[in-house]
Every structure is written in C-alpha cells, then in structure tokens.
Amino acid sequence: MWFVRFLTSSIGKKxxxxxxxxxxxxxxxxxxxxxxxxxxxxxxxQSYADELHSHPLIVIVxxxxxxxxxxxxxxxxxxxxxxxRQVSNSRYAVTTRVVKNSFASSTMPYTGLFILAFLVVHxxxxxxxxxxxxxxxxxxxxxxxxxxxxxxxxxFVALTIHLSHGFWSMLQTFGVNHPRxxxxxxxxxxxxxxxxxxxxxxIAFYFMSGLGASF
Amino acid sequence: xxxxxxxxxxWRQPNSDALGNLETYTLDSISTDMSFLEMLDVxxxxxxxxxxxxxxxxxxxxxxxxxxCGAIVDGVxxxxxxxxxxxxxxxxxxxSGDTIVIEPFRSRAxxxxxxxxxxxxxxxxxIQSGGYVSVNTGGTPDGNxxxxxxxxxxxxxxxxxxxxxxxxxxxxxxGAAMLFTSAKISQLCLLPQGQVERKERALAMVxxxxxEGFGNCTNFKECxxxxxxxxxxxxxxxxxxxxxKGIFLEG
Ligand code: HEM
Ligand code: FES
Numbered sequence: 001m002w003f004v005r006f007l008t009s010s011i012g013k014k015x016x017x018x019x020x021x022x023x024x025x026x027x028x029x030x031x032x033x034x035x036x037x038x039x040x041x042x043x044x045x046q047s048y049a050d051e052l053h054s055h056p057l058i059v060i061v062x063x064x065x066x067x068x069x070x071x072x073x074x075x076x077x078x079x080x081x082x083x084x085r086q087v088s089n090s091r092y093a094v095t096t097r098v099v100k101n102s103f104a105s106s107t108m109p110y111t112g113l114f115i116l117a118f119l120v121v122h123x124x125x126x127x128x129x130x131x132x133x134x135x136x137x138x139x140x141x142x143x144x145x146x147x148x149x150x151x152x153x154x155x156f157v158a159l160t161i162h163l164s165h166g167f168w169s170m171l172q173t174f175g176v177n178h179p180r181x182x183x184x185x186x187x188x189x190x191x192x193x194x195x196x197x198x199x200x201x202x203i204a205f206y207f208m209s210g211l212g213a214s215f
Numbered sequence: 216x217x218x219x220x221x222x223x224x225x226w227r228q229p230n231s232d233a234l235g236n237l238e239t240y241t242l243d244s245i246s247t248d249m250s251f252l253e254m255l256d257v258x259x260x261x262x263x264x265x266x267x268x269x270x271x272x273x274x275x276x277x278x279x280x281x282x283x284c285g286a287i288v289d290g291v292x293x294x295x296x297x298x299x300x301x302x303x304x305x306x307x308x309x310x311s312g313d314t315i316v317i318e319p320f321r322s323r324a325x326x327x328x329x330x331x332x333x334x335x336x337x338x339x340x341x342i343q344s345g346g347y348v349s350v351n352t353g354g355t356p357d358g359n360x361x362x363x364x365x366x367x368x369x370x371x372x373x374x375x376x377x378x379x380x381x382x383x384x385x386x387x388x389x390g391a392a393m394l395f396t397s398a399k400i401s402q403l404c405l406l407p408q409g410q411v412e413r414k415e416r417a418l419a420m421v422x423x424x425x426x427e428g429f430g431n432c433t434n435f436k437e438c439x440x441x442x443x444x445x446x447x448x449x450x451x452x453x454x455x456x457x458x459x460k461g462i463f464l465e466g
Binding site: 080 | 224226237287289290291316318321322323386388389390391393421422424425428429430431432433434435436437440441448449451452453454455456458459462
C-alpha cells in the first residue's frame with residue numbers, strides 16, 4: 001500500500017512531523033488570539049470562554065482532533081529520536097559542530113518533552129478544573145502563584161526555542177526553500193515564536209507580577 | 216617554506232570485525248606546503264621503514280574531484296578548511312605542536328574495512344536504484360540546440376558537483392544520506408532528459424536510502440557546512456518535493 005510505504009519512509013515520517021507541527025502551530029495562533037482577550041478585561045475573557053463552551057460539539061471535535069495531532073507529533077518525534085540515536089551514538093572521539101546556533105535543532109526532543117510536561121499541568125489546571133468557579137477566576141488564582149507562573153514562562157521559553165527550529169524545519173520538509181524567500185523565512189522563524197512568548201508569557205507575567213491583581 | 220612538528224592520533228583497526236583504537240604517532244619537520252594526504256604518506260613511509268603496518272586510507276585523484284579521500288580531522292569531515300576535500304587540505308592550516316585526531320567517516324551504512332578505509336558502496340547502490348535514463352538521445356547534440364534555461368542548467372550543474380565522498384553522512388548527527396541522495400536526484404530532475412523516470416526514480420532512491428540504514432534528516436545543516444563541493448540543502452527541499460510528487464501521484 002502506497003500510504004503505508006509513505007508513512008514508514010524516512011521522508012514520510014518527516015512529512016508527518018511537519019504536518020502535525022503545522023496544525024499545532026495553527027492551533028497556537030487561535031489559542032493566543034483567544035487568550036489575548038485577558039488583557040482586555042476579565043469580562044471579555046469570560047464571555048469568550050462562555051461563547052466557546054456554548055458550542056460543545058465544536059469543542060469536543062476540536063479537542064479530540066488536537067489530541068490526535070499531539071499524539072502523532074509526539075510519538076513520531078520520539079520514534080525518530082530513538083531511530084536516529086541508534087544510527088549515531090557518540091561516533092567520534094572528537095566531534096566539532098561546524099554549524100553555529102545548533103542549540104534549538106539539537107534540543108528538539110527535550111524542549112518538546114518540556115512542552116509535554118507543561119501541557120499535562122496546563123490541562124489539569126484549567127480544562128479539568130472544578131467547575132464551581134468561573135474560568136477567569138481560576139486563571140487568576142493559579143497564575144498568581146509565583147512558581148506556577150514561573151513554570152509557565154519557562155515552558156513558553158522552551159516552546160519558543162522549539163519553534164525557532166521547528167518553523168523553518170517544517171517549511172524545509174515541505175520543500176519550501178528558495179533564495180528569494182529564505183531571509184524572510186529565517187526572520188519569521190524568530191519573530192513568530194517570540195510573538196507567542198510575548199503574549200503567552202505576558203499573561204503569566206501579568207498575574208505573577210501583581211499587575212493583574214484587580215482582574 | 217616552513218615546517219611543523221605534529222602529534223597524530225589515528226584510528227587503527229585491522230579489519231571490519233576487529234575492535235579499533237586511537238594510536239599516537241609523532242611526525243617532525245612536515246612541510247606546510249604538503250597536502251594532508253602527503254603528510255600521511257610521510258607517516259606511512261616512516262612506519263614501513265620501522266617494519267610497522269602503514270595506515271590504510273582511500274585516495275585517488277588527489278585534486279579534489281574523485282571523492283575517494285576523506286576522514287574526520289579534529290571532529291570535522293575533510294578538516295578545518297571550507298569546501299575542500301582532504302587531499303586539497305594543506306598543512307599550512309596547522310601549527311607546530313598541534314595534536315591532530317584522525318578518524319574514519321562513520322555511519323551504520325559505512326562499515327570500516329581497515330583504519331581510515333570505509334565501505335561506501337551503500338551510496339553506489341542508491342545511485343544504481345535510480346536506474347537509467349531511458350530516452351533515446353541519438354548522437355551528441357549541439358550544445359546550443361538543447362533548450363534548457365541557464366538558471367536551470369546551473370542548478371543541475373551545482374547538484375552534479377557532488378563527488379559522493381560521504382562527508383555529509385559522516386557529519387550528520389543522524390547519519391542521514393539526504394544531501395547525497397538529493398544531489399543525485401536534483402541533477403536529473405532539473406533537466407529534460409530526467410523527466411521520463413522522474414517519479415519512479417525518486418521513489419526507488421529514497422526506498423534504497425532507507426534500506427541501507429541511513430538515519431532520518433532533522434535539518435541540522437551539518438552536511439551542507441562540511442560538503443567539499445558546497446552542495447546546498449535546497450536540494451534536500453527539492454528531494455522532499457520530488458518524493459511527495461512521486462508517492463502521491465504514482466506510489
Ligand atoms: C505546542 C506544541 C508543539 C508545536 C507547535 C510543535 C511544532 C513543531 C514543528 C513545526 C516541528 C518541525 C517539524 C519538522 O521538522 O519538519 C516540530 C518538530 C519536533 N517536535 Fe514539536 N511541536 C510541539 C510540541 C511537541 C512536543 C510536546 C513534543 C514532544 C516530544 C515535540 C517533539 C518534536 C520533535 C522531536 C521534533 C523534531 C522532529 C524532526 O526534526 O524531525 N513537539 N515541532
Ligand atoms: S583523492 Fe580524489 S578527491 Fe581527494
């Protein structure tokens with residue numbers, strides 16, 4: 001079957017990583033837009049959350065699709081990591097990396113796993129939070145805890161590092177590499193992750209620092 | 216002409232099955248005008264006179280075009296100079312008193328035969344799996360009568376510069392052969408002669424590449440950085456596209 005052959009080939013697995021990565025990236029775009037309403041007021045944020053949850057079907061379909069995409073991204077990613085480890089486990093007595101700035105690319109599985117740890121905390125904190133208080137109140141309560149917010153910010157830093165390689169890598173995997181656009185792609189690979197850090201991290205900082213005390 | 220004194224640490228391994236180890240040698244008054252391989256020749260002459268086994272290493276043209284030579288020098292494939300093969304690296308890039316660590320190109324798909332000599336036939340099998348170009352081209356056509364746009368011809372020529380030395384595989388943290396395979400695919404898919412078998416070729420060469428036990432590319436870019444011919448990873452992006460077209464339309 002061509003489909004099985006595709007998904008078991010080296011390039012097919014890269015395609016899965018890139019496609020699921022792109023979907024996760026698009027999810028982040030919607031999530032960051034929704035959460036940015038926190039900066040307006042607790043009422044705006046609460047009404048956004050209420051509006052979202054007044055369409056249970058949409059929420060359920062999206063949540064399950066997202067779960068599938070996450071699982072595919074994480075499992076294929078870890079599988080590739082495992083396969084590649086077998087090919088080259090400390091091959092040389094002396095190894096000198098010629099490429100500078102390879103920190104993000106060589107730490108992809110680790111930043112990824114850190115994001116996974118964050119997701120577990122995040123989902124248990126908010127999605128499965130007891131429903132006796134408003135979500136806007138839960139957000140404020142949890143993130144006003146200094147260490148809880150610090151953990152959030154560290155996870156967003158990991159996400160920024162992950163995406164600073166991932167965004168470019170995704171386009172390269174899809175075959176997008178042209179001298180006319182490469183400078184733009186390099187810039188976007190820095191700006192877009194930093195934008196996520198600014199908004200997501202900003203929310204955590206807002207409550208952590210007490211700026212959002214009257215939220 | 217100046218000369219330098221060196222300490223060499225070279226990987227010695229009697230055969231594929233033996234365990235190897237790094238041996239230390241000292242070499243005095245090496246001319247800085249020598250190439251790296253000539254320096255190894257001097258060492259081998261010395262070893263032979265002492266009745267010891269000379270260091271086995273691959274080489275042929277010694278002018279950077281055949282792709283036979285290559286070793287990891289202080290952790291970098293083909294040594295510290297950019298875009299040169301080991302035979303074109305000169306000893307003026309080293310200083311007196313330096314210790315140079317020389318190891319063979321390593322990959323699961325490149326068994327070591329002896330010392331620095333490796334079996335790179337996996338790369339040949341990838342080329343073979345691509346098959347022939349089956350168009351009947353007749354006699355030698357007049358160069359100017361083949362309508363190929365110049366930028367296209369240049370890209371194909373850049374890809375065709377690959378000499379198959381294996382430095383990309385040896386330097387890739389994942390031991391992937393994507394840069395090599397992408398160069399071989401690009402040099403054909405960019406030209407009219409390569410169109411007929413274009414999709415089949417991409418599918419067959421990638422399948423062979425995976426079968427040989429090379430790793431998966433994670434876009435580290437080390438391959439491009441060490442390539443003695445400056446092959447760009449833009450070819451890898453092209454290979455991905457060629458493979459997608461092949462698998463979705465023909466696979
Ligand atoms: C918000 C969450 C995430 C987003 C937006 C995201 C996005 C991406 C993108 C765009 C890529 C590039 C794909 C490519 O190389 O073509 C990537 C690669 C990768 N991701 Fe994620 N990722 C996320 C979470 C995770 C998690 C939780 C893990 C857990 C292990 C993970 C592991 C990896 C690995 C190992 C790679 C490298 C794959 C490779 O280079 O072949 N990611 N990610
Ligand atoms: S010996 Fe031919 S390229 Fe070095």
